[in-house]
Amino acid sequence: MKLVKVASAILALAAPLAIAQPSTWKSDSAHSDAEFVVKHLGISNVHGRLGKVNATITLDDTDITKSTVNAIIDVTGLDTGNSSRDNDVKGDNFFNVVKFPTATFVSTSVAKGGLGLLVTGNLTIKGVTKPVVLNVAGPSAPITGMDKKPHIGFEATTTLHRTDFDIAAKMPAAVVSDDVAITIDLDAAKQ
Structure with a gap:
């Protein structure tokens, strides 16, 4: 009887530790995407989608600030709805997808704030x-x-400066705005 009580006590103490373990979530590529909006000639917005998003999130339910995000975006799938423009944007002056087929994001910190969370990280585009x-x-x-x-x-938003990433660096902002609004929608499945 004493052994059963000791075993029960150990299990009772261990249960919260098992629950507190971080969980891993992977993006569902059929229901996740990254979109951008850029101003053209100062008069119209051009919308586009980047390629498939492959994200892994390590979620710490007990302390969300200990969570992490790693994502790879397949830039070769870029689509603005106009094949001529897509070829130009995939070319050397913009994304140069032959040499740089992916963009990556690796989080460095997570804090509460903004819409819920502020996730800071390193974004790599065109090297x-x-x-x-x-x-x-x-x-x-x-x-x-x-x-x-x-x-x-999850829904994430940010604004980037395209010239910071050497995207059409010589193109005047009057033709294509330097500010690029990004929206990322993720459907993530628990692994």
């Missing part, structure tokens, strides 16, 4: 790495997806 801050809404309440796994959602 240039700069710190950026993502204003993140989420995580949403988990729901069970068709794959029978829990899914959570």
